[in-house]
């Protein structure tokens with residue numbers, strides 16, 4: 619593989635090795651159109667399968683970007699990791715643990731199944747994420763979404779906006795999430811206005827990010843909660859450790875075991891085509907490519923992560 623790497627990177631001889639590597643990945647994987655764009659949220663069908671962007675940010679704040687790294691797309695489930703961190707920060711570990719488990723479910727992201735004690739399996743599946751949004755809603759009420767948007771903006775180091783069309787599209791069609799939320803209300807995991815919690819969740823999923831943003835957000839996790847680009851302390855190291863733990867065990871859904879075996883980097887994917895991967899004390903990676911595999915993980919994004927992990931020996935174990 620290393621001779622291929624040298625050949626691929628020949629045109630970028632004057633670029634730093636990481637930039638050359640990312641350009642090589644872009645060239646290698648951009649013609650791969652396997653997988654399909656998410657269509658269960660109608661507005662997501664409009665995504666262009668050609669789009670492919672990569673960002674990588676080291677913990678000393680160097681930013682590397684390739685392809686459509688400035689192209690906005692909706693964060694979707696990638697938000698779950700950061701909203702979990704926010705929930706821990708706002709209500710504390712005990713209240714979060716009372717509402718949500720930390721066991722991998724081995725099931726699809728939209729599974730309605732709960733644990734034997736009627737909690738969501740973990741905060742990375744829809745049920746657990748809706749529960750997190752509920753905890754934040756209990757504290758902030760109508761300001762819950764704004765609190766989430768502000769925190770995610772700190773992670774990204776810039777003001778993040780919302781895609782109103784995607785939000786409206788999911789609000790219209792998200793009846794499965796609605797069913798999950800009402801089930802959680804029945805078990806008192808959700809304790810207040812279900813519709814308001816769902817709207818908070820749908821809105822958080824429709825926050826617009828770029829691959830570069832995701833890389834900065836991941837690098838903030840990798841850097842123990844301090845954004846390495848802005849220098850702002852976003853979240854405590856203790857919460858970062860818990861967030862990376864659930865990303866490790868459950869971030870890639872029913873592919874999580876395979877993922878940690880092959881790639882070995884805590885990560886989280888979203889049906890908008892984004893993946894964040896954060897390697898503690900090293901770097902954050904953000905990828906964007908809308909075609910997804912059967913687990914809901916971006917195909918080209920997975921390939922970039924695999925290539926990066928093997929090329930630079932980044933498997934954490």
Ligand code: DON
Nearest residue numbers: 694695727823887888889914
């Ligand atoms: O709740 C949903 O179904 C979407 N808003 C987010 C799902 C998602 O991104 C799953 N990730 N692969």
